[in-house]
Amino acid sequence: xxxxxxxxxxxxxxxxxxxxxxxxxxxxxxxxxxxxxxxxxxxxxxxxxxxxxxxxxxxxxxxxxxxxxxxxxxxxxxxxxxxxxxxxxxxxxxxxxxxxxxxxxxxxxxxxxxxxxxxxxxxxxxxxxxxxxxxxxxxxxxxxxxxxxxxxxxxxxxxxxxxxxxxxxxxxxxxxxxxxxxxxxxxxxxxxxxxxxxxxxxxxxxxxxxxxxxxxxxxxxxxxxxxxxxxxxxxxxxxxxxxxxxxxxxxxxxxxxxxxxxxxxxxxxxxxxxxxxxxxxxxxxxxxxxxxxxxxxxxx
Numbered sequence: 001x002x003x004x005x006x007x008x009x010x011x012x013x014x015x016x017x018x019x020x021x022x023x024x025x026x027x028x029x030x031x032x033x034x035x036x037x038x039x040x041x042x043x044x045x046x047x048x049x050x051x052x053x054x055x056x057x058x059x060x061x062x063x064x065x066x067x068x069x070x071x072x073x074x075x076x077x078x079x080x081x082x083x084x085x086x087x088x089x090x091x092x093x094x095x096x097x098x099x100x101x102x103x104x105x106x107x108x109x110x111x112x113x114x115x116x117x118x119x120x121x122x123x124x125x126x127x128x129x130x131x132x133x134x135x136x137x138x139x140x141x142x143x144x145x146x147x148x149x150x151x152x153x154x155x156x157x158x159x160x161x162x163x164x165x166x167x168x169x170x171x172x173x174x175x176x177x178x179x180x181x182x183x184x185x186x187x188x189x190x191x192x193x194x195x196x197x198x199x200x201x202x203x204x205x206x207x208x209x210x211x212x213x214x215x216x217x218x219x220x221x222x223x224x225x226x227x228x229x230x231x232x233x234x235x236x237x238x239x240x241x242x243x244x245x246x247x248x249x250x251x252x253x254x255x256x257x258x259x260x261x262x263x264x265x266x267x268x269x270x271x272x273x274x275x276x277x278x279x280x281x282x283x284x285x286x287x288x289x290x291x292x293x294x295x296x297x298x299x300x
C-alpha cells in the first residue's frame with residue numbers, strides 16, 4: 001500500500017474493570033505502524049478508574065479516540081454493541097481490554113484484506129500467556145486442524161476457532177443489528193456467523209500477531225459447572241438453526257460437539273432440555289440430529 005492508500009481502521013476495545021491491563025493494550029495499538037486509526041473503547045461502567053484513564057488518552061489523542069462510557073452496567077453484549085455502532089472504519093479489529101497487538105499486526109491484516117476482496121474475516125495465531133508470569137502457555141491455533149480457511153459453514157461447524165482479538169472483519173459485511181443481545185455474554189460466535197452470512201470467506205494468516213492474556217477473570221476460563229458461556233453457545237445453535245436452516249447440518253454438528261464437551265458438567269438430557277428455547281419443530285430436529293451425530297450416545 002502507498003502512503004495515500006491506508007483505509008480507515010477501527011479498533012474496538014471492550015472493557016470492564018481492566019485498568020491494570022488497559023494501558024498496555026492501548027499502547028500496543030498506538031505503536032502500530034499504521035497511520036489511519038480510530039480507537040473505539042466501550043467501557044461498561046468500570047469502578048477501578050478505567051474511565052479516568054480513557055479520558056486522559058482521549059485528551060492526548062482527540063482525533064483518534066472515540067469513547068463510549070456507560071453510566072450503568074449493560075453487560076458484555078450490549079457494551080460490545082456500543083463499540084460496534086461507533087466504528088467508522090472500513091475494517092473493524094476486535095480487542096478485549098487485556099489483549100495485546102504485536103508489531104505490524106494491523107498493517108499486515110489490512111494489506112491482506114485489501115489484496116483479497118473475497119475475504120470477509122481474517123484471523124491469525126495468538127500467543128496465549130499467563131498474566132502473572134508473562135510466560136507462554138500455548139499458541140491458540142497450535143494444531144493444524146485449528147488453522148481453518150473457509151466460509152460460513154466452517155464458522156458454524158467448528159465455532160470460535162478464531163481468537164476474537166486476532167480477528168478483523170469488513171464493516172460493510174457486519175450485521176445491521178450488531179451483536180444479538182439475546183446472547184448476553186458469548187455473542188461473538190453468532191456475530192461472526194451473521195457477518196459471513198452477508199458473503200465472503202474466512203482466511204487464516206499463519207503468524208503470531210497478537211497476545212491473549214490468561215488470568216482469573218477471563219470469561220472463557222474453564223469451570224466445573226454449566227456457565228453462561230456454555231448456555232450462550234447452545235442457544236446460538238438454536239438461533240442459527242432458526243435463522244439459517246440451510247446450515248442445519250453444521251449447526252447440529254456444533255451442538256453435538258458442545259454437548260460432548262459438557263458431558264462432565266451435567267447430564268446430557270438436562271443440558272438439552274435446558275438449552276432448547278426454540279419451537280417444537282426445531283426441538284425435534286435438534287434432538288434427532290444430536291442423537292445421530294453422537295452415534296446414539298446422546299439420547300434426548
